[in-house]
Amino acid sequence: MEIVVFEDAAVRRLRPLVDLKPVYGLHAGCRSLLQKFRFYLGPHARLTCHLRRYLEPFYRDHLCVFRASGDPRRDILLVNGRLLCDARAASLMLEDPPSPGQCLVQDGEMVFARVSEALFVPRGESVPDLIDTDSIMAGTQTVAVDGFPMIANLWDLVTLQPVELQRDARTLGLGKITGAVSPEAVLVNPGNICVGEGALVKPGAVLDAEDGFVYVSPGAVVEPQAVLSGNVFLGVSAKAKTGARIYNNVAIGNFSKAGGEIEDSVLESFSNKQHDGFLGHSYISSWCNLGAGTNTSDLRNNYGKVSLVIDGEQVCTGEQFLGLLMGEHSKCSINSMFNTGTIAGTSANIFGAGFPPKNIPSFSWGGAGEGFTPYDVEKAVATARTVMARRNVRMNAAYESMFRYVESLERAAKTSL
Numbered sequence: 001m002e003i004v005v006f007e008d009a010a011v012r013r014l015r016p017l018v019d020l021k022p023v024y025g026l027h028a029g030c031r032s033l034l035q036k037f038r039f040y041l042g043p044h045a046r047l048t049c050h051l052r053r054y055l056e057p058f059y060r061d062h063l064c065v066f067r068a069s070g071d072p073r074r075d076i077l078l079v080n081g082r083l084l085c086d087a088r089a090a091s092l093m094l095e096d097p098p099s100p101g102q103c104l105v106q107d108g109e110m111v112f113a114r115v116s117e118a119l120f121v122p123r124g125e126s127v128p129d130l131i132d133t134d135s136i137m138a139g140t141q142t143v144a145v146d147g148f149p150m151i152a153n154l155w156d157l158v159t160l161q162p163v164e165l166q167r168d169a170r171t172l173g174l175g176k177i178t179g180a181v182s183p184e185a186v187l188v189n190p191g192n193i194c195v196g197e198g199a200l201v202k203p204g205a206v207l208d209a210e211d212g213f214v215y216v217s218p219g220a221v222v223e224p225q226a227v228l229s230g231n232v233f234l235g236v237s238a239k240a241k242t243g244a245r246i247y248n249n250v251a252i253g254n255f256s257k258a259g260g261e262i263e264d265s266v267l268e269s270f271s272n273k274q275h276d277g278f279l280g281h282s283y284i285s286s287w288c289n290l291g292a293g294t295n296t297s298d299l300r301n302n303y304g305k306v307s308l309v310i311d312g313e314q315v316c317t318g319e320q321f322l323g324l325l326m327g328e329h330s331k332c333s334i335n336s337m338f339n340t341g342t343i344a345g346t347s348a349n350i351f352g353a354g355f356p357p358k359n360i361p362s363f364s365w366g367g368a369g370e371g372f373t374p375y376d377v378e379k380a381v382a383t384a385r386t387v388m389a390r391r392n393v394r395m396n397a398a399y400e401s402m403f404r405y406v407e408s409l410e411r412a413a414k415t416s417l
Helices: 009-014 033-041 053-059 088-095 133-138 161-169 378-389 397-416
Strands: 004-005 047-049 075-080 102-108 109-116 139-142 184-190 193-195 206-208 214-216 228-229 232-234 243-246 251-253 261-263 278-280 305-308 311-321 324-326 340-345 363-365 370-376
Touching: 004 033, 004 251, 033 047, 033 088, 053 397, 102 133, 206 214, 214 228, 214 378, 228 232, 243 251, 251 261, 378 397
Parallel strands: 004 047, 004 075, 102 139, 184 206, 193 214, 206 228, 214 232, 228 243, 232 251, 243 261, 261 278, 324 340
Antiparallel strands: 075 109, 102 109, 305 311, 363 370
């Protein structure tokens, strides 16, 4: 039996965060969703990945991509890529999978389905762009299940962060100090702290794990006077800048730089928030840069529930705390301000005084005073290439093609209005 992690139509609800990556590339806790699958399933599981066609040319060099074999009897366990895999889910997949022709459904959404290849890839046809779960559920025996955590909404990645961090922490091997820690640094409750090989904790830094854990990955740097307190994960070669206050359920991705005040937030790899300013209850994608003095509001003045603007409509999240959700390659200038529940699209360039709108289109350029105009794709590509090169990452032809395709989708959407 082959395990195939798939994307379904629900990933459209997660734009712009999934514009340049499959849904299982999103992060919750210390790991991406795909890393959770790999960790709990182990190295010997037969795991392949289904993803949207425009993403495949770039990601096929990084993932084992699902291919149709033409054998209609091929035994496949489809697993929803929005699942936050844990020990229970892995046990089901490896030890007690559904019977052939059986589908496990939670709250109307397909989580697992044991099917033959012919059910979703008819002979002679290509693998669908998105798996039609309604069709599969109609053609199989459905069994109701519950208790499997799934990403369903844009804000779920923020609201599930505390639980996911604590769950991941139990697998991190805390209590090991192999990196260099200055005698002038302060480590509170070292049994819940890990400083990885080649990491550096400089004089005056504070790692406070009295009410949680602190994990400093290999090659990471905690600069002087930085404070990491209460469930903080610092990724490989990431940097906590001098004077940073990072606390309460924060994950900083590999090679990212974090400064100022950060709480209850995720920064994916290769992003910068290295200056003073507040970031709370937010999700910042890769290759973003928040200018000095950027501040996000994550609590309304009347303490009411936060709403998002999605496709022109107000959507109540039911959450009291929610800040900024920013797509990849977006940037904001110094002293930028974001209201509660702001969505910034992919490759948006935001500047000027005042609060920008709560939904900033992808590939747009402007601010609250001037309004937003389309961001010329040639300039956007040139900037993205420069930003990546500064981190010694080359934008290859496949990545550029993917980037341009997302811009064309945004342009087509604006034209149709």
